Amino acid sequence: MHPDRAPERDAERQARKFMEVREAYECLRSKGCPVPAAEQVVEEPAYFRRTAGRSFAPKGPDPLARERWASGQESSPWSWVLWCVVIPGGALGVVVFVRYLLSR
Numbered sequence: 001m002h003p004d005r006a007p008e009r010d011a012e013r014q015a016r017k018f019m020e021v022r023e024a025y026e027c028l029r030s031k032g033c034p035v036p037a038a039e040q041v042v043e044e045p046a047y048f049r050r051t052a053g054r055s056f057a058p059k060g061p062d063p064l065a066r067e068r069w070a071s072g073q074e075s076s077p078w079s080w081v082l083w084c085v086v087i088p089g090g091a092l093g094v095v096v097f098v099r100y101l102l103s104r
Helices: 008-030 046-052 065-071 077-103
Strands: none
Touching: none
């Protein structure tokens, strides 16, 4: 992590790590090791900047929303209805039915 983006409590440690990496990079570069350009090392997916909140582009519909919903990573109003109404109501119905059967 870049020291400028590190939390204040962790900034000094991150600055030391950053300088160690920079010195290692300069050492490799001075000895003639082929060092790729930064663009070749890290390729961010197109959705990364949008989800990280660092883009000024207008936000459109999220193409990954359906996948997140299918995997259970995103809640929707229907999940609230299921967990807060349907499941407790079904459990209460089972309890009432069992008590009815036992009272006969």
